[in-house]
Amino acid sequence: MHILTFCAQCLTEYGVPNMTCFEAKILPDDGACKITCDKGHSTVIIVQDEKFEILAGMAARDIAEDSYRSSVLNFTASLERLYEFFIRLIFRAKKLDDLKVDRLWRQIRKQSERQFGAFMTLYLTETGEPYVPLPDSQTALRNRVAHDGLICSRSEALEYGQAVWDCAWQIIKVVRADKYAEAARSMMHERLEVRLRHARQDGLRHGTTSVYHPFHYELMARDPSLENFVRQLIDRPSDQEIAAMFK
Numbered sequence: 399m400h401i402l403t404f405c406a407q408c409l410t411e412y413g414v415p416n417m418t419c420f421e422a423k424i425l426p427d428d429g430a431c432k433i434t435c436d437k438g439h440s441t442v443i444i445v446q447d448e449k450f451e452i453l454a455g456m457a458a459r460d461i462a463e464d465s466y467r468s469s470v471l472n473f474t475a476s477l478e479r480l481y482e483f484f485i486r487l488i489f490r491a492k493k494l495d496d497l498k499v500d501r502l503w504r505q506i507r508k509q510s511e512r513q514f515g516a517f518m519t520l521y522l523t524e525t526g527e528p529y530v531p532l533p534d535s536q537t538a539l540r541n542r543v544a545h546d547g548l549i550c551s552r553s554e555a556l557e558y559g560q561a562v563w564d565c566a567w568q569i570i571k572v573v574r575a576d577k578y579a580e581a582a583r584s585m586m587h588e589r590l591e592v593r594l595r596h597a598r599q600d601g602l603r604h605g606t607t608s609v610y611h612p613f614h615y616e617l618m619a620r621d622p623s624l625e626n627f628v629r630q631l632i633d634r635p636s637d638q639e640i641a642a643m644f645k
């Protein structure tokens with residue numbers, strides 16, 4: 399996935415973006431891209447989004463770009479990271495000690511079934527309703543893609559992505575409730591500080607950006623169709639195309 403980068407110092411000094419260094423860079427795992435403009439300024443651009451949001455954005459773009467296997471794998475990773483986000487958010491809202499939460503997470507982080515068990519239990523405790531997981535047919539498709547090397551079709555990838563969307567919506571409706579807003583803000587602040595760590599150490603300016611992904615609360619509430627989201631992605635210019643307009 400690419401993100402659009404810009405020079406934060408030029409923007410501050412001249413009040414307008416320096417279009418000559420407007421560039422689409424590949425987003426690294428740490429969510430921070432370092433760039434140097436033609437005037438020699440260095441800036442770190444960080445994405446604000448949660449990992450599950452970035453992965454969902456990648457998965458949707460995979461379908462738009464006909465990479466269907468990759469979409470299934472990215473949607474799977476997105477849902478697993480959303481489970482983790484839910485668990486950590488609830489614990490943060492309950493003001494549990496981070497060190498104790500990390501100690502628990504170390505016990506389950508390498509086994510997705512353990513994480514899923516912890517998530518299911520906490521979801522029921524928190525909402526009073528059992529979580530409805532992926533249908534067996536979609537779990538079987540995921541396993542064939544992940545373990546048997548299945549090259550799935552567009553319709554299979556869309557159907558799988560929609561099933562993940564339906565699961566994610568159950569969770570996102572809960573985590574975006576007002577009673578978790580403070581905990582969500584606190585986690586976001588922490589996430590940005592981690593991504594900014596190197597920029598701060600090196601005394602660099604920074605800017606923030608967001609990826610376009612299908613797991614925004616407002617988008618999900620407005621339109622439950624993943625296919626419509628993918629169609630929008632196909633219709634709008636990619637970050638690379640936008641950057642190329644200014645060259």
Ligand SMILES: [Zn+2]
Nearest residue numbers: 405408435439
């Ligand atoms: Zn500059």
